[in-house]
Amino acid sequence: MSSKKNIEDVDLYAILDLQITATESEIKKAYRKKALQCHPDKNPDDPKAAETFHELSRALEILTDKSAREAYDKVLRAKAAAKLRHQQLDSKRQKLKEDLERREREASSGSGANNLTDEQKLAAEIERLQREGSRLLLEEQQKMKEEIQRTMGRLSEPVWDSSLNRIKIKWKAEKNDLTNGGYDEVVLRRCLKKYGNIVALIISPKKKGSALVEFTTKEASEMAVELEKGLSENPLTLKWVNERPVLTTKKDVCSSSLVSDRDYESLVLTKMRQAAERQRLIEEMMKEDQDT
Numbered sequence: 001m002s003s004k005k006n007i008e009d010v011d012l013y014a015i016l017d018l019q020i021t022a023t024e025s026e027i028k029k030a031y032r033k034k035a036l037q038c039h040p041d042k043n044p045d046d047p048k049a050a051e052t053f054h055e056l057s058r059a060l061e062i063l064t065d066k067s068a069r070e071a072y073d074k075v076l077r078a079k080a081a082a083k084l085r086h087q088q089l090d091s092k093r094q095k096l097k098e099d100l101e102r103r104e105r106e107a108s109s110g111s112g113a114n115n116l117t118d119e120q121k122l123a124a125e126i127e128r129l130q131r132e133g134s135r136l137l138l139e140e141q142q143k144m145k146e147e148i149q150r151t152m153g154r155l156s157e158p159v160w161d162s163s164l165n166r167i168k169i170k171w172k173a174e175k176n177d178l179t180n181g182g183y184d185e186v187v188l189r190r191c192l193k194k195y196g197n198i199v200a201l202i203i204s205p206k207k208k209g210s211a212l213v214e215f216t217t218k219e220a221s222e223m224a225v226e227l228e229k230g231l232s233e234n235p236l237t238l239k240w241v242n243e244r245p246v247l248t249t250k251k252d253v254c255s256s257s258l259v260s261d262r263d264y265e266s267l268v269l270t271k272m273r274q275a276a277e278r279q280r281l282i283e284e285m286m287k288e289d290q291d292t
Contacts, residue, residue, distance in 0.1 A: 007058075007062070007072070007122065007123075007126055008072075008075045008076075008079065008119055008122055011076070012058075012059040012062060012063055012072065013059075013063075013076075015055055015056060015059045016030040016031060016034065016056070016059055016060075016063075017030060017034075018030055020073060020076065020077075022063075024063075024064055027059075027060065027063050027064060028060070028064070028140065031056055031057075031059070031060040031140060032140070032143075032144065034056050035053060035056050035057070035140075035144050036144065036147065038052045038053050038056070039053055039144060040053055041145070057137055057141065060137055060140060061129055061137040062125075062126070062129065064137075065125070065129060067125055067128075068122075068125040068126065068128070068129055071118070071121045071122040071124075071125045072122055072125075074118050074121075074122075075118045075119055075122050078118055085097075158247035158248070159247065159248060160216075160217060160218045160247065161246070161247075161248050162199045162200075162214040162215060162216060162221075163214065164242070164246040164248060165214070165215075165218070165221055165240070165241075165242065165245055165246055166212050166213070166214050166240075166241040166242075167212065167213050167214070167215070167221060167224065167225060167238050167239065167240060167241065168210070168211075168212055168238070168239050168240075168241050169188070169210070169211040169212065169213060169236055169237070169238055170209055170210060170236070170237045170238075170239075171183055171209045171230060171234050171235065171236050171237065172209055172234055173208035173209035173234075174208065175208055177208060180203070180208050180209065181208065181209050181234050182231055182233065182234050183203075183209075183211075183230070183231070183234070183236075184203070185201060185203055187231075188201060188203070188211060188213075189201060191228060191230050191231075191236070192213060192215075192224055192228065195215065195219075195220040195221075195223045195224045195227075195228070196215050196216055196217050196219065196220025196221075196223075197215065197216040197217070197220070198213060198214070198215060198216070199214040199215065199216055200212075200213070200214045201213045201214075212241070218245060218247075221245065222245065224238055225238045225239065225240065
């Protein structure tokens with residue numbers, strides 16, 4: 001957090017979206033969740049990411065150290081109580097109260113370590129943390145770094161996108177053949193499903209003896225192209241639309257890498273639109289194919 005702001009003026013629990021009664025386990029969990037979202041390595045274009053991450057780390061450091069947390073909580077509760085009293089006093093009484101408190105602080109400041117104010121005790125604990133370093137904070141930050149590296153590594157791994165790897169199917173069929181050479185969607189699916197799940201299968205509505213298929217996996221697609229012959233009396237020929245398999249990389253969707261419950265409906269609708277768009281593209285390709 002900003003060095004210009006005193007620690008007693010910051011609500012560390014609010015930074016983590018927690019209450020003062022939160023357990024250490026809850027504090028660690030909240031830190032990991034928020035730190036993964038705002039880590040500078042995942043937000044290189046956000047100038048505030050480093051500051052936000054530093055705020056979270058400072059909150060974890062103080063709230064997971066027993067002595068520092070006790071000192072901080074004492075100051076926090078005292079400020080809350082003072083705020084409540086302040087609201088109940090008129091301006092004249094408030095000034096008298098503030099003067100009295102100031103004189104008490106000045107008197108106690110020179111009376112030795114046992115008479116330190118709560119704020120001074122907190123400052124001493126913060127200084128100790130800075131001097132000693134926080135083992136837990138370093139461990140959590142290392143875990144965070146490893147998690148981000150794993151995430152970024154997965155995003156760069158080659159993945160299979162069936163829409164980029166359609167397979168064209170050909171067989172002999174006369175223009176006026178109502179049986180389309182013995183093939184319909186049921187027959188084609190029976191021939192192809194043994195290799196794996198089929199994303200889409202479209203038979204050309206106008207050009208006889210032509211279809212397109214997409215498989216869920218690269219392995220299923222390659223086996224179908226290499227092995228499938230169809231009906232012995234009218235063999236199939238399977239070829240890649242793009243001449244060879246194409247691999248892409250994962251897109252960074254997280255973030256969230258996580259999808260909240262409220263986003264679930266939107267995600268489902270998006271998947272449905274993508275499926276509809278894919279089928280439309282396949283049908284358009286079939287129409288182009290029949291014109292060639």
